[in-house]
Amino acid sequence: MDEGMDDAYCGTPAPDPAPLDAGPPYAECVLCRKPTEYPESTRGATLCPVCAWQEAGRTACSG
Numbered sequence: 001m002d003e004g005m006d007d008a009y010c011g012t013p014a015p016d017p018a019p020l021d022a023g024p025p026y027a028e029c030v031l032c033r034k035p036t037e038y039p040e041s042t043r044g045a046t047l048c049p050v051c052a053w054q055e056a057g058r059t060a061c062s063g
C-alpha cells in the first residue's frame with residue numbers, strides 16, 4: 001500500500017518489478033523492450049511501469 005505519487009519524489013529507487021506471468025500478448029516497452037501492461041493493440045509509444053515511472057520522475061525533476 002505504498003503506491004501513489006508523492007510530490008517531488010526525486011532520486012528514489014524504482015518500485016519492485018511486477019512479474020508478468022504468461023498471458024495475453026503485451027506491447028513491448030519502447031525503451032527497454034520489456035512487456036508492458038498494455039495490449040499489443042495499443043497505439044503509440046508504450047512504456048513499461050518502470051520506464052513510465054522513470055519518465056514521470058524525469059519530467060517532474062527537470063530543472
Ligand SMILES: [Zn+2]
Binds near residue numbers: 029030031033034049
Ligand atoms: Zn521499459
